[in-house]
Amino acid sequence: MKIQLLRMEDLGRNERARWRALQAANPTLASPCFSWDFAEAVDAVHDDVFVAVLEEDGVIVGFFPFQRRLGAGRPLGGRMSDHHGVVAAPGTHWHWGELLLRARLSYWQFDHLPAWQCPPVMVRHAASPGLDLSGGFEPWLQRKLAAGQSMRKLQRAMRKLERELGPLKLDLHSHDDHAFATVLRLKSEQCLRTGEADLFATAWKRELVERIRAIDREDFGGRLSTLHAGDTLLAAHFGMHTPQVWHWWFPVYNREFAPLSPGLVMLVETARAAAGEGHRLLDLGKGDEPYKSQMADTAMPLVEGLAARPTALTAARHLRKRVGAWLRTSRWARPALPLLQRLRGLAGWVVFVPDLQPLALFA
Template identity: 45%
Template sequence: MKYSVITAAELTATDLQTWRQLQQTTPTLKSPYFCPEFTVAAAAVRNDVRVAVLEEGGTAVGFFPFQRGPLGKGRPVGGALSDYHGAIVAPETAWCVEALLRACGLAYWEFDHLVAEQLPFERYHSRWEVSPALDLSQGFAAYRDRRRAAGAGRFFQLERKARKLAREVGPLRFVAHTRDSAVLDQVFQWKSEQCRRTGVVDFFAHDWARALVQQIWQTENCQFAGQLSALYAGDQLVATHMGMRSASVWHWWFPGYERKFAKYSPGGILLRKVAEEAAAQGLQQLDLGKGDDAYKNSFADCANPIAEGFAWRPSLGHSVRSLASSAEDTLRETSFIEPARPLLRLAKRWLRRQRFA
């Protein structure tokens, strides 16, 4: 196997065709994150995006998009905004993680949403989770019937709340995809407010993150598109969602809603509308992303396995990373370090911010 590294701009038409074919014919790679358009959009707003090309006999057989940082640190394309990552390669293709990292100039590659079924990465897993999703392969009516049979009462309460919202605020109007930039600005505002309110890092405090979402919003073809959805009650915008879709999967990404209408669950009503629209478009799945939020449990009837960890090869960069990780574990488990816990929390918050740098 030969490994070479190029920029996204150097991908040829043949490379893109091969990439799309691999992505569309491999079930675990159906997410829009694995479409070449996602990597191209990220490369347009960041200068650290690269693509490793896996070749056999002079022919490309796989691709590995990544971001390269100092000391050989590797991250998925899109960093903390990436809900899925891995190599775009057929399952039967044999390849070596260590050789791949060496060719990429990476000491290690961190992952937290890796497709768990990619066997070459298996030895590097440290934790396993799932990404809950809606199976829409038989249409929305069949999905709804399965939710009823499962006793998902919260899901069906949304029908009553939607009627109440329409009666008390105004007729509901759902827009599956809007080109109104004001709606996208509202997504940014509501999400930033939520992050500050809940004490997590604000995604959109970083210019590149906003620019990436804007790039995706402006991209549309039959294989990949940004999806900016809106729910109105009368003339009031009550909920929004910025996501994206591949040829078969719609990914739930950045939802938001007007808090004064919280009692009506406008976000849940919008999610239900999006699910109906996704099924009407013939998409097979609506992926909700990793997390144990209550609404995800109400909606999901299937899940995709993902893994956390970091792949590495012997190097100075890997040694530094391992020492830092060991020190963090020691501090967490040592009772004598209690006076230093505030400093540890500050350090951890700083590290979380670096994920978005």
């Protein structure tokens, strides 16, 4: 297999068409995160995006987009990506060691890799839950109604919202700039409220979603959706889509009506509309939020881990990992942890938890 390392700008019309054809040929890669347009948008806001192009007998059989800094690799888009890996047709095989060598990577860390692409290393297994809409919305709804009382309770909440505020109205393809700004603001507030780093405090992440919002192709696009009851905004969502998948990315809701589950109402109504447009899956993304297990009835197997070559950088990474484990478990180091947390992101470096995660790599 020939592997060539290129930049996005080195790929022309033929490579773009081949990328899209390979993605379309593999149902496990239907997520918008595997799309050419997503990679192009990330490349527009980052200067460290590379693509390893895999060829056999002069024919391109795969694309491996990633970000690289000093030989250390991370998935394309970092935390903004809910799926990553090699874009290739089913049955395509490659050697991870050779791929890393040709990509000039000492290691590549992954946490949303399709299980079928698992390298021969120790990994943790995970899943991306979703709503199976392949048979339409009604079959999914009937499965949820038969599974317990939660859906009936939600239906009662929907009726109460309509009685008190007015008819429910979903705008699946909203162009409201104020609603878009509201999604980003409420998502930032949610991050801070739950103790997570503010996603949109970083300029490139905000620019990325703005770029994706501006894309409206049949095979990829950003989608802003809003749900009103009468004139009251109950919930909103910004996500992405391909012909097969509606990707649940940044949902927010009006906390004033939290007892009536406006976020779940938004999800159900979005599923109804997305199924009506022919989408076969509403992908919720990996995560342990209770609503995901409550609403999902299918899941995409994923793996988390590290593919690495025996280099000095890899050895340094393992050393940092051991030091990080000591910092987090030693009573002697515990007083310094608040300071370390405040220094996160200094000079582009960040402290991660030990285990399969590196101690320090990328902001």
